[in-house]
Amino acid sequence: xxxxxxxxxxxxxxxxxxxxxxxxxxxxxxxxxxxxxxxxxxxxxxxxxxxxxxxxxxxxxxxxxxxxxxxxxxxxxxxxxxxxxxxxxxxxxxxxxxxxxxxxxxxxxxxxxxxxxxxxxxxxxxxxxxxxxxxxxxxxxxxxxxxxxxxxxxxxxxxxxxxxxxxxxxxxxxxxxxxxxxxxxxxxxxxxxxxxxxxxxxxxxxxxxxxxxxxxxxxxxxxxxxxxxxxxxxxxxxxxxxxxxxxxxxxxxxxxxxxxxxxxxxxxxxxxxxxxxxxxxxxxxxxxxxxxxxxxxxxxxxxxxxxxxxxxxxxxxxxxxxxxxxxxxxxxxxxxxxxxxxxxxxxxxxxxxxxxxxxxxxxxxxxxxxxxxxxxxxxxxxxxxxxxxxxxxxxxxxxxxxxxxxxxxxxxxxxxxxxxxxxxxxxxxxxxxxxxxxxxxxxxxxxxxxxxxxxxxxxxxxxxxxxxxxxxxxxxxxxxxxxxxxxxxxxxxxxxxxxxxx
Numbered sequence: 001x002x003x004x005x006x007x008x009x010x011x012x013x014x015x016x017x018x019x020x021x022x023x024x025x026x027x028x029x030x031x032x033x034x035x036x037x038x039x040x041x042x043x044x045x046x047x048x049x050x051x052x053x054x055x056x057x058x059x060x061x062x063x064x065x066x067x068x069x070x071x072x073x074x075x076x077x078x079x080x081x082x083x084x085x086x087x088x089x090x091x092x093x094x095x096x097x098x099x100x101x102x103x104x105x106x107x108x109x110x111x112x113x114x115x116x117x118x119x120x121x122x123x124x125x126x127x128x129x130x131x132x133x134x135x136x137x138x139x140x141x142x143x144x145x146x147x148x149x150x151x152x153x154x155x156x157x158x159x160x161x162x163x164x165x166x167x168x169x170x171x172x173x174x175x176x177x178x179x180x181x182x183x184x185x186x187x188x189x190x191x192x193x194x195x196x197x198x199x200x201x202x203x204x205x206x207x208x209x210x211x212x213x214x215x216x217x218x219x220x221x222x223x224x225x226x227x228x229x230x231x232x233x234x235x236x237x238x239x240x241x242x243x244x245x246x247x248x249x250x251x252x253x254x255x256x257x258x259x260x261x262x263x264x265x266x267x268x269x270x271x272x273x274x275x276x277x278x279x280x281x282x283x284x285x286x287x288x289x290x291x292x293x294x295x296x297x298x299x300x301x302x303x304x305x306x307x308x309x310x311x312x313x314x315x316x317x318x319x320x321x322x323x324x325x326x327x328x329x330x331x332x333x334x335x336x337x338x339x340x341x342x343x344x345x346x347x348x349x350x351x352x353x354x355x356x357x358x359x360x361x362x363x364x365x366x367x368x369x370x371x372x373x374x375x376x377x378x379x380x381x382x383x384x385x386x387x388x389x390x391x392x393x394x395x396x397x398x399x400x401x402x403x404x405x406x407x408x409x410x411x412x413x414x415x416x417x418x419x420x421x422x423x424x425x426x427x428x429x430x431x432x433x434x435x436x437x438x439x440x441x442x443x444x445x446x447x448x449x450x451x452x453x454x455x456x457x458x459x460x461x462x463x464x465x466x467x468x469x470x471x472x473x474x475x476x477x478x479x480x481x482x483x484x485x486x487x488x489x490x491x492x493x494x495x496x497x498x499x500x501x502x
Contacts (some may be wrong), residue, residue: 006395008030008106009073010044012084013063014373015389016295017044023311032078034069036062038383039206045375050076057256057383063087063371066094070101072121080104080318082311086385089294090117106318108293111421112270116291120200122164122268126288129267131260134279134287134291143183146201150179153203159183161190167237169193172204185355201376203280205287207439209235211246212260212277212292214302217270217311222323226256226306227332229298232440233278233351233427235450240443241427242298244305245336253284254290264288273299273314279440297390300369301336304394334394335401339409341372341389343380345418346450352386353418355379363411380417386417398436402428 004308008024009032010017017033020333021044024031045051050070053064064087073081076164081098083089083106092110099105116122120139127133137149139162150173152159161169171182187197201439210231213353217223224383229360230246231239245254249407261276263419264479275296277289299310308325344350362370372389380388393408395401412421427433428451443449 002449006079006319007028007077009034009069009076009078009081009162010084011063011069011081012035012087012089013039013042013044013384015371015387016084016086016297018047018373019371021047021085021329022183022388023309023315024082027312027315029315032073034063034072038379038381038400041378042346043375052076057381059087059384066091068101070097073098073103074101077391080106080315082106082315083294085294087295090292092117098290100475104318106296106314108270108273108274111482112268113293116268116270116274116293118162119160119290120198122291123288126264127267128212129260129264131276132286132290134202134205134289137200139198139200142201143180146199147176147179147181150176150201156204156206157201158199159186159199161194161196162184162192162200162352163190163196166304169199170237173201205281207441208279208281209246209248209386209439210239210248210277210289211257211280211286212275212296213257214296214299214310215261215270215274215276216308216317216323216325217225217265217272217274218317218323219271219320220322221266222326223262223265223270224323224327224330225261226302226308226310228254228257229296229301231298232438233442235443239298239340240340241337242301243335243398244301245332245335247285248280253286256411272317273310276433277466297340297387298338300371300390300392301338304313304336304369304392305332305334308334334396335352336392336394337398337405338390338392338399339405339424340387340420341391341412341424342386342420343387343388343417344420346420346423347418350420350450351435351451352382353380354382355417358414359413361411361413362389363391363408365399365408368392368408369394374414391424399434400497402434433479 007030012022021031031048033044033051034054035042035045035051036054036057044180054065054068081103088094093116095105095113096110123133135153156174159171159173167372171186173179173182186199190199191197210227212231214226215223227244227246228249229242230244231242233241264276273295275292278286278329279289305311343353357374357376360374360376369392372386391408393401393404395404409421409425432438
């Protein structure tokens with residue numbers, strides 16, 4: 001069957017669903033969306049050729065319904081399912097169920113997903129592949145045994161959930177007295193988030209940088225790495241800003257990290273897109289952390305500097321195609337930075353913000369890419385992840401990319417909810433960020449970036465300016481003529497009146 005005659009169901013929502021749908025459409029494939037009742041009017045529903053209701057807003061009753069998604073895929077004649085990221089993207093049972101239903105799962109096999117999705121098993125495979133790993137213990141130890149092990153490697157240590165990711169089930173512990181309580185709390189959180197209480201500990205590498213390597217592997221034994229991404233700007237283990245290449249990594253280190261990442265992927269028999277994550281100390285020693293067996297939120301920065309469309313490659317690989325690239329074909333050009341745009345209030349400890357989008361102006365221009373789920377009239381709820389868009393910029397070098405990001409953030413206008421755009425604007429003005437002088441503890445070491453840094457008068461003025469911009473935009477198009485006049489009689493009058501008034 002030719003690619004153009006295939007039909008793909010995207011088992012996700014929001015900006016990533018739109019991103020995958022666009023890739024499918026550019027490949028000439030027909031597309032299917034699924035949605036909850038809260039997403040009935042969402043962009044991904046509008047963009048797809050077909051759309052089917054999953055259920056009510058709670059994820060457990062909609063986007064996590066493995067059986068319902070597969071039932072819809074078979075009923076509508078879909079050939080494959082792309083899980084995006086989040087929800088069921090790293091669920092080996094879902095991957096297996098899709099395959100057993102006679103459909104193609106656009107992602108890794110359930111076996112490699114299970115191996116590399118479990119952090120302890122992934123550490124074992126990485127060790128066998130010759131990847132440097134941080135001293136740590138097995139997840140089958142009791143709390144007392146973990147406490148005893150901590151004494152052998154010394155404090156501080158990091159408590160981690162064996163399953164899942166996203167910062168859940170993670171605790172930094174600096175002394176023996178605090179460890180038992182941290183272990184109990186991590187087990188509870190891991191059970192609630194992943195249904196698995198297994199935890200383990202690692203020696204904490206302080207002031208480290210979080211750097212990851214994107215890989216692509218096909219079903220024919222070919223595997224390449226697509227450079228690195230710098231992901232050290234984090235809040236509570238959640239990434240906020242990512243860039244490629246890292247300002248800390250030189251060509252020799254990039255090659256070394258890439259080669260061990262490929263070795264680890266081959267050792268696991270991994271196929272499709274994946275990411276090897278590393279912690280790097282001040283002396284440029286790097287240690288394997290985990291593997292993400294899915295498409296990453298930050299994949300656009302890699303696409304912009306390599307020219308590789310990772311989502312299209314995922315689809316081709318899933319249908320048995322060989323990689324179109326050899327390692328020598330991968331060249332990094334320029335610099336890309338991504339800012340995650342979330343519906344959170346930076347003036348109030350980043351509490352989630354809900355509401356209806358009254359006005360939206362997204363940045364455009366050279367080197368600017370926006371991946372968004374937003375539109376005017378959209379209702380932002382508490383049902384799903386607060387990330388509503390991604391702003392990605394590309395420049396000839398890092399300095400150029402930062403200036404482009406600064407300009408694009410200044411153009412971004414979202415009225416109706418609070419967003420973290422002011423935080424990003426503050427970050428790009430920080431000279432340490434501009435100099436590339438940061439690590440995973442950067443935000444903790446710079447609390448002014450997280451505080452309510454705008455005095456009340458300036459904040460009120462900013463809100464007033466946004467409202468004024470919205471009103472002027474609504475006045476920009478004024479209908480001239482009587483009833484029944486054609487659309488060609490719409491003229492730009494609002495701006496002229498504004499100029500005359502001034």
